[in-house]
Amino acid sequence: MLFPDARGRRLRANANFRRMIRETKISVDDLIMPLFAIDGTSVKKPIASMPGQFHLSCDNIVKTAQEAKDAGVPAIILFGVADKKDPLATRAYASDAIVQRAVAAVKEKVPDITVITDVCLCAYTDHGHCGVVDKGIIDNDASLDLIAKTALSHVQAGADMVAPSDMMDGRVGEIRQTLDEENFSHIPIMSYAVKYSSAFYGPFREAADSAPQFGDRKTYQMDPANSLEAIREATMDIEEGADIIMVKPALSYLDIIYRLKEEIDLPIAAYNVSGEYSIMKAGEMMGWVDAKAMIMETLLSIKRAGADIILTYSAIDVARELNR
Numbered sequence: 001m002l003f004p005d006a007r008g009r010r011l012r013a014n015a016n017f018r019r020m021i022r023e024t025k026i027s028v029d030d031l032i033m034p035l036f037a038i039d040g041t042s043v044k045k046p047i048a049s050m051p052g053q054f055h056l057s058c059d060n061i062v063k064t065a066q067e068a069k070d071a072g073v074p075a076i077i078l079f080g081v082a083d084k085k086d087p088l089a090t091r092a093y094a095s096d097a098i099v100q101r102a103v104a105a106v107k108e109k110v111p112d113i114t115v116i117t118d119v120c121l122c123a124y125t126d127h128g129h130c131g132v133v134d135k136g137i138i139d140n141d142a143s144l145d146l147i148a149k150t151a152l153s154h155v156q157a158g159a160d161m162v163a164p165s166d167m168m169d170g171r172v173g174e175i176r177q178t179l180d181e182e183n184f185s186h187i188p189i190m191s192y193a194v195k196y197s198s199a200f201y202g203p204f205r206e207a208a209d210s211a212p213q214f215g216d217r218k219t220y221q222m223d224p225a226n227s228l229e230a231i232r233e234a235t236m237d238i239e240e241g242a243d244i245i246m247v248k249p250a251l252s253y254l255d256i257i258y259r260l261k262e263e264i265d266l267p268i269a270a271y272n273v274s275g276e277y278s279i280m281k282a283g284e285m286m287g288w289v290d291a292k293a294m295i296m297e298t299l300l301s302i303k304r305a306g307a308d309i310i311l312t313y314s315a316i317d318v319a320r321e322l323n324r
C-alpha cells in the first residue's frame with residue numbers, strides 16, 4: 001500500500017494510538033542498579049566523575065538497596081573500593097573485605113533484593129590490572145584461581161549471582177567448577193562475555209580507583225572493531241556454564257547486542273556504562289540537553305536492540321519515573 005492510501009501519521013496522531021502500537025517498553029523488571037561500597041559508617045560521598053552517584057558505606061548501601069527495592073528494581077550489582085591493594089588482590093577475596101560485608105549487610109536487611117557482585121581483581125591489585133602480573137604481562141592462568149576464589153567468597157557472603165568482568169580466558173568455567181564443588185551449583189553466572197576495551201569506562205575507574213598503573217587493558221578486553229569475535233567469546237562462555245551473556249558498553253555496541261540476540265539463546269544483558277551516564281549528566285549540567293529524556297531514549301534503544309537486562313546508574317531514577 002502506498003500514499004495516499006497508506007499514511008504513517010494516522011497511528012501517531014494521539015498518545016493512546018501511540019501507546020497501543022508501541023513495540024518496545026522499558027520495565028522496572030529489566031533494570032540492575034550498580035552501587036559502590038566503601039569502608040566506614042554514614043559515608044555518602046559524591047563521585048565527582050559520576051554526578052548523582054556515591055561511595056556508600058555498608059549502612060548506606062543497605063539504605064540504597066531498600067530504595068531500589070521500594071522503586072521495584074529487582075537487583076543491585078556491587079563494586080568495592082579497596083582499603084588496601086597488593087599484587088595478588090588479597091582484599092578481593094578476603095571474607096571481611098568490603099564487598100563481602102556489603103553483600104552480607106544487604107542480604108540481612110533487604111533479603112528480597114537480588115544481590116549480584118562484580119568479580120574482578122582490578123580494584124584490589126596495586127598495578128590496577130584485572131589479573132596477576134608477571135614480568136609486565138597479565139598472566140591468564142595464574143589469575144583464574146584468584147578470580148574463582150573471589151566469586152566463591154562473594155557467594156559465601158550471600159551473593160545471589162556473580163558477574164565476572166576480568167576478561168581472562170577460562171574464568172567462567174573455573175568459577176562454575178569452584179562454585180559447584182562448594183555446593184553452590186544453584187548460583188548463576190552473568191558473564192561480562194563481550195567486554196570491549198573502551199574509553200567509556202573512564203569515569204568508573206575514578207569511582208572504583210581501578211585505573212591500570214601501566215599500559216592498558218587491550219591485551220584482555222576486546223577490540224572495538226570486532227563483531228565475529230563477540231560470537232566466539234559468547235559461545236565459549238556459554239560452553240563454560242554462563243547463564244546470562246553481557247555486552248559492554250551498550251550504546252556504541254547496539255549492533256553487537258542485536259547480533260547476539262539473533263544468534264544465541266541465553267538472556268542478554270547490556271551495561272550502560274559510566275561514560276555513557278556521565279556525558280549525559282554533564283550535558284544536563286551545562287544546560288544543553290534534557291538528560292532525563294535522553295536516558296529514557298537510550299535505554300529504549302538498548303532494549304530495542306535486543307537486551308533483556310540493562311545495568312544502568314539511572315536504574316532507581318528510571319524505576320521511579322516508570323512508576324509515576
Ligand code: PBG
Nearest residue numbers: 120122165200201204273274275
Ligand atoms: C572491572 C569493571 C569495569 C567496569 C565494570 N567492571 C572497569 C574496567 O574494566 O576498566 C566498568 C563499568 C563502567 O564504566 O560503568 N573490570
